[in-house]
Amino acid sequence: MNTCKGICLGLELKKFNGKTRYENNQKHCTQCNVFIDCSEVRCPCCRCVLRVTPRAGKYRKLFQERKDELRY
Ligand SMILES: [Zn+2]
Ligand SMILES: [Zn+2]
Numbered sequence: 680m681n682t683c684k685g686i687c688l689g690l691e692l693k694k695f696n697g698k699t700r701y702e703n704n705q706k707h708c709t710q711c712n713v714f715i716d717c718s719e720v721r722c723p724c725c726r727c728v729l730r731v732t733p734r735a736g737k738y739r740k741l742f743q744e745r746k747d748e749l750r751y
Contacts, residue, residue, distance in 0.1 A: 687711040687724035706731050 706729035
């Protein structure tokens, strides 16, 4: 079971005022309910899959790579 370990609190993005949060590689963890800046598919805190904006078609590739992630 994925649980928040508090690691995300140190990664949380709080400096964005009015800007689209999904810009600049930001992703949302629904489990921790935070926006973090990371290049990984999964949250470094709870390991659940991070959400990205549906408009960013290039991120679809990341979801396909999840298959590889599952091996870990
Ligand atoms: Zn967390
Ligand atoms: Zn998380």
